Amino acid sequence: MVPDAILQEDGPLRPNLVTVAHAQYRVRAGALSVVTETVALTKALGRVLAQDVTATRDQPPFKASAMDGYAVRSQDLARRVNPATLKLVGESQAGRAFTGRVSRGQAVRIFTGAAVPAGCDAVVVQENTLAGEGTVTILSDGLKLTRRHVRPTGQDFNCGDVLLKSGERLDPWRLSLVAAAGLDRVTVARRPVIAVLSTGDELVAPGEIPSGDQIFESASHAVMALIKQWGGKPVSLGVGKDTKKSLLRALKTADAELIVTIGGASVGDHDLVKPALAKLGLELSFDGIKVRPGKPTAFGNLKDGRRVLSLPGNPASAFVMAQVLLKAWLETSLGMPPRQDYAHATTTAAIGANGPREAFLRGTCSLSSDGRMQVTPFADQDSSLITVFSRTDALIHLPSGSEAKSPGDLVDILPLDRL
Structure with a gap:
């Protein structure tokens, strides 16, 4: 059981705290305008479309066989009770179509994916036939024809169809659809550059030797991985120490459109992130959320136009707010429509x-x-x-x-x- 004590407020709520929904709204309002670029299809996995993908031809562009067998005229088999024997006049392979026209009493050997010859409207699967010398006999089961073994022109999509819309992320299956449309390049949203700064004298990087009262910094590794997974370009600013000078130096030189800070954003004597950001002209959109965990989360703009998302230092708080807010900012900056993920x-x-x-x-x-x-x-x-x-x-x-x-x-x- 998750007890009541874990879920109760640990002090009075500040009047300027916003709800999660309000914080998401303000974060999306502070997102970037989409900037586009064109990339090769081989480099497009995970990117977000900035332009619709439209079919330039039918798929398939011809009637195609769905099975190995024989292309026939259904009228040659209609009204017959006994097996029918037809004359073989050629063969149709995938990529090597039979170019003639099939007339009365004729058939063509055909393979899966091959074009159905002119004059034919059905395919009899080979299991329902007996091949002879220049002939094929259609057994009684093959007389029960349907056209299910013929894929009509445009069965998958037609020329002019919008196959994918702007704002959709290109996963492996959507990449296949783009390729099926014949495109080798796509117009996508440029990935926002996001700098991540962890703060705290108690933190050391993995691989370093901590003192007795220090711990390994770990939260930034998850946040940066999430940024990459969600379509951004993460840049590490390392670990900032608990001095205004150290923090200001790291924040001032961050070449990014969004700066994500982890820790140092509360109201303690050593929480110096906001004072350092104030030196850079921070204008807050909100400063605290009515949520557990993650109350000391803030978002705003610097004087030079860079955005700042300050996450709490506790890992769970940082990860929850990244899922709720950082993802919303990134998706909006990439042109993706707001989603209700619950x-x-x-x-x-x-x-x-x-x-x-x-x-x-x-x-x-x-x-x-x-x-x-x-x-x-x-x-x-x-x-x-x-x-x-x-x-x-x-x-x-x-x-x-x-x-x-x-x-x-x-x-x-x-x-x-x-x-």
């Missing part, structure tokens, strides 16, 4: 009543014995736990003030983009 599942464990902040609990999904989606929340939702997030494949969304949930109750879930 799905529904039944919880397998009790969940305590929620406090005045929205909550995102980490959980794992599975199928019940009757095939329904179910989710199991982790009992320990401490925002510092990385092992929990490594096994999480969905976030359970609890609205502000929601009632306790019993096993079997329906909850909203936000599936994660696990590879």
